Amino acid sequence: MKQKRRERIDRGIKVRSDDIFALTSYREFLYVSVPPVAPIILLLALPLILPLYWQKVLITTAVFAILALSWDFLVTVGMVSLGQALFFGVGAYLAGYFDLRFGLPIWTTIPLATLVGGLISAILLLPVLRLRGVYFSMVTLVLPLMFERTIEATGWLGGTEGLTGLKSFSNIWVECYLIVIVLLLVFFGFRRLVTTDYGLVLKAINNNDRAVMSGGINIYWMKAQALFITGSIGAFCGAFMTHVYMFVGMPVFALDYSILPLASAVVGGMGSFAGSLLGAFILVPLSEALRGIGGLRTVIYAISLVVFIVAIPEGIFHYVQRKYQQFERWATVDN
Amino acid sequence: MSETTGVKRGELLLKVRGLSKNFGGVRAVIGVDFDLHQGELLGLIGPNGSGKTTLANLITGFIKPSEGRVEYRGKNITGLMPYRIARLGIARTFQMAKPFADLPAFKNIVIPLFSPRVRGLSGGRYGDRDSVAKDLLEDVGFERDSSVTFKAAGSLPHGYLKRLELAKCLALRADLIILDELFSGLSIAELASIVPIIEKMMMEGKTIIMIEHRLRELFRIADRVIVLNFGQIIADGKPSEVMESDEVKHAYLGTED
Numbered sequence: 001m002k003q004k005r006r007e008r009i010d011r012g013i014k015v016r017s018d019d020i021f022a023l024t025s026y027r028e029f030l031y032v033s034v035p036p037v038a039p040i041i042l043l044l045a046l047p048l049i050l051p052l053y054w055q056k057v058l059i060t061t062a063v064f065a066i067l068a069l070s071w072d073f074l075v076t077v078g079m080v081s082l083g084q085a086l087f088f089g090v091g092a093y094l095a096g097y098f099d100l101r102f103g104l105p106i107w108t109t110i111p112l113a114t115l116v117g118g119l120i121s122a123i124l125l126l127p128v129l130r131l132r133g134v135y136f137s138m139v140t141l142v143l144p145l146m147f148e149r150t151i152e153a154t155g156w157l158g159g160t161e162g163l164t165g166l167k168s169f170s171n172i173w174v175e176c177y178l179i180v181i182v183l184l185l186v187f188f189g190f191r192r193l194v195t196t197d198y199g200l201v202l203k204a205i206n207n208n209d210r211a212v213m214s215g216g217i218n219i220y221w222m223k224a225q226a227l228f229i230t231g232s233i234g235a236f237c238g239a240f241m242t243h244v245y246m247f248v249g250m251p252v253f254a255l256d257y258s259i260l261p262l263a264s265a266v267v268g269g270m271g272s273f274a275g276s277l278l279g280a281f282i283l284v285p286l287s288e289a290l291r292g293i294g295g296l297r298t299v300i301y302a303i304s305l306v307v308f309i310v311a312i313p314e315g316i317f318h319y320v321q322r323k324y325q326q327f328e329r330w331a332t333v334d335n
Numbered sequence: 336m337s338e339t340t341g342v343k344r345g346e347l348l349l350k351v352r353g354l355s356k357n358f359g360g361v362r363a364v365i366g367v368d369f370d371l372h373q374g375e376l377l378g379l380i381g382p383n384g385s386g387k388t389t390l391a392n393l394i395t396g397f398i399k400p401s402e403g404r405v406e407y408r409g410k411n412i413t414g415l416m417p418y419r420i421a422r423l424g425i426a427r428t429f430q431m432a433k434p435f436a437d438l439p440a441f442k443n444i445v446i447p448l449f450s451p452r453v454r455g456l457s458g459g460r461y462g463d464r465d466s467v468a469k470d471l472l473e474d475v476g477f478e479r480d481s482s483v484t485f486k487a488a489g490s491l492p493h494g495y496l497k498r499l500e501l502a503k504c505l506a507l508r509a510d511l512i513i514l515d516e517l518f519s520g521l522s523i524a525e526l527a528s529i530v531p532i533i534e535k536m537m538m539e540g541k542t543i544i545m546i547e548h549r550l551r552e553l554f555r556i557a558d559r560v561i562v563l564n565f566g567q568i569i570a571d572g573k574p575s576e577v578m579e580s581d582e583v584k585h586a587y588l589g590t591e592d
Contacts, residue, residue: 197449197464200438204446207435214395214429216421216450216507 007331014325035324039277040184047176055172057288059244062179063237065280067261068268069186070233072276075265076194077226078132078206083140085257086124087234088241089147091117095239096163096248106167110239117235122228129220129227132209141258148253162249166242175244182240183277186233190273202226260284267308269315278317345373347409348511348542349394354403355566356389363389365566366403371511371544376537378553378574379546381563382586387546388430390563391513395427396420407511422452426509428500430516430546436489440477443488443499444468447506456508468506475502475532494525501532511542518549526552550578562586 016022017032046058067084074081094113098104104112128139151157158164169175193199204212205219212219242248260283261276268279286304290297312319349371356364364386371377379387392398394405396417405413412420426447435443447453448464473479475498483495491499497517504512514533518526526549533556536543547553554560554574562570562577564586570577577583 197445200442201446201449204435204438204443207437208433210397210417211429211433211435211503212446213397213417214421214427215447215503216418216452217446218416218418 002332002334004330004332006328008322008326008328010326043180043184044177047173047180052172055176057285059175059179060288061281061284062183063241064260064264064284065277066179066183066186066237067234067257068264068276068280069183069190069273070230071261072265072270072273073190073194074226074230075270076199076206077202077223078209079223079226080133080137081140081230081258082137082262083142083144083258084234084261085144085253085255086140086147087117087121087231088238088257089144089253090120090231091235091238092242092248092252093157093163093238094120094235095242096166097157099166099243100163106169106243109167110236110243113239113242114232114236117238118228118230118232121231121235122224125227126224129223144253144258148250151250158249160250162247164247166246166248168246169243175240179240182236187273187277263305267305267316269317269319272315272317272321274321275315275317279315282316345540347371348373348375348407350404350406350409351394352404352406354390354393354405355401356386356393356398357401363566364393364400367563367566367568369561369568369571371542373510373542374537374540376533376543376545376556376558378550378557378560379544379563380548380550380553380560385563385586386566387563388515389566391427391515391544391546394420395425395513418450421507421509422450424452424508424510425513426504426507426511427513428497428504428515428517430519432493432496432500434488434491434496434499436487438488439485440488440491440495440499441465441468441472441484444471444502444506447503450507453506453508468502471502471506472499474505475499476528477502493520494522494529497521497525497529498532501529505536509541511544512536513544513546515546516548517545518547518552530556554578 013023013028013031016024017028021032023029023032047055050058067088070087071081071084091113094117095109098109098112099106124143125140128136131139152160169178194203201212201217202222205222209219238248238252241252261280264279264283265276266279267283268277269275283305287297287301290300293300308316314322347370351367351369351371354364354367355362367386367390369377379390381387389398393400396412396415396419399414403413404411407420407423407425410423412423434440435446442465445464445468448467469479469484472484477484477495477498483491488496488499500517501514504514517529517533521529530552533543533545537556545553545557557574559572560570560574560577561568562580562583564582569582569586570580
């Protein structure tokens with residue numbers, strides 16, 4: 001019986017630029033160089049062309065993109081976190097505390113909060129490193145909520161009022177470019193890290209942790225390091241936003257900071273970092289744009305999320321990448 | 336028992352005394368004693384569920400013993416974490432060869448090469464791990480520069496997966512290697528090509544414990560065999576002697592009463 005099916009074939013230029021670079025025209029040069037370079041130029045140019053309101057949206061988007069990248073990184077090590085808010089919130093409160101208590105300048109509070117926040121996050125999760133899969137996720141989900149309730153109940157760190165009157169950045173350009181540059185650094189840093197031998201071991205832990213252990217590698221120490229990396233990146237985002245808002249309060253531990261990065265990575269496509277970046281730059285501005293609609297905003301937002309996930313389960317990035325690198329055609333096959 | 340039998344070639348490497356493990360009410364391993372000397376190839380055989388893999392897991396630290404003691408080169412390693420035991424030079428393969436499926440075959444070998452043991456042995460400088468990994472794969476029979484080396488490990492045929500496991504043990508530069516059912520599922524031709532690799536490891540002075548069901552192939556290379564049944568050692572000696580024992584015949588074949 002003859003049957004028709006779609007077959008996917010790599011484009012010629014894809015094949016020729018895979019191992020050896022055999023570019024034969026200017027057009028092919030663009031084909032290879034535009035995908036990595038365009039996002040950099042776009043991100044650096046965006047603050048210049050956007051109006052003030054959308055500059056603020058860009059800042060939020062970049063923060064969520066960084067959180068999504070760090071979430072994606074943890075997943076490559078096999079830890080599915082439902083609590084990026086923990087990292088974010090710890091960093092946010094640390095920056096606020098360092099500012100108010102010791103009167104440190106911004107350029108000290110942020111790096112300090114980044115490092116200390118990463119340490120605290122890693123130490124908090126040390127006891128659960130042996131947990132795998134959903135058990136680890138549950139703990140990460142609960143920890144930020146625990147912080148939130150503790151601060152509410154004890155009035156510690158300003159209680160429900162939060163910490164106010166914190167220092168701000170000198171102007172919006174500093175805010176925009178700081179976060180965009182950090183975003184690019186984190187993005188390319190992670191892309192690079194996972195291809196090193198160190199990153200390889202992290203990936204292998206996700207794949208088969210028993211085999212990694214029998215290779216003489218302390219997987220708990222490696223996982224703790226991965227948590228520190230993710231934790232400090234999340235803490236940086238928190239510390240940064242504290243100084244953008246000149247305020248830190250309980251909402252930094254809100255579920256948004258855990259779920260939105262996760263949604264970005266899933267919608268954009270996991271495992272490539274580019275997907276997380278793309279996902280955040282679709283979801284966050286979309287949510288902003290829907291603000292005009294009013295009451296039904298959340299419903300429409302949720303529906304669009306479902307549509308994305310059902311229509312393109314592999315993630316937008318992987319879909320686009322496939323279309324870019326391959327063409328499809330109908331083929332007749334004997335069955 | 337083990338003091339009188341077995342071919343002694345070198346120093347005492349592994350000393351197991353009174354090793355027991357209970358899983359709830361099930362006594363998987365009961366009071367196992369044996370010694371292993373440098374350069375020996377010990378076959379560990381027994382019917383299904385007799386505790387062979389549990390014993391391997393107890394020695395390599397993947398399971399903590401209920402009772403008893405394991406010494407490696409005179410050092411007590413009972414209950415140490417698996418990675419610590421691996422760092423001392425005990426490598427193992429797993430019954431189900433599960434490679435790092437997404438990684439290319441040679442990158443699988445980079446993982447043990449990354450371990451502190453290997454970095455320590457090579458004075459901190461290991462050079463290019465990728466090329467060392469490819470050399471090791473060639474040692475276990477991956478054709479040099481063939482595409483197999485670069486294929487995702489998850490897509491490799493069974494025979495190559497077994498070799499990959501062997502290469503991981505070699506990469507760790509282990510002195511004691513525990514092979515859990517290495518021969519299972521291999522064709523005669525594949526066996527014929529994998530046995531020389533083991534013989535070469537023996538010539539390099541490695542000590543090997545092989546858990547096997549394929550006795551004919553095992554007996555050709557083993558110096559000594561331990562037979563487990565219901566978690567206890569029922570025979571320990573040269574392959575030919577062991578199979579003459581009535582108890583072993585009974586365990587394997589059952590007897591007519």
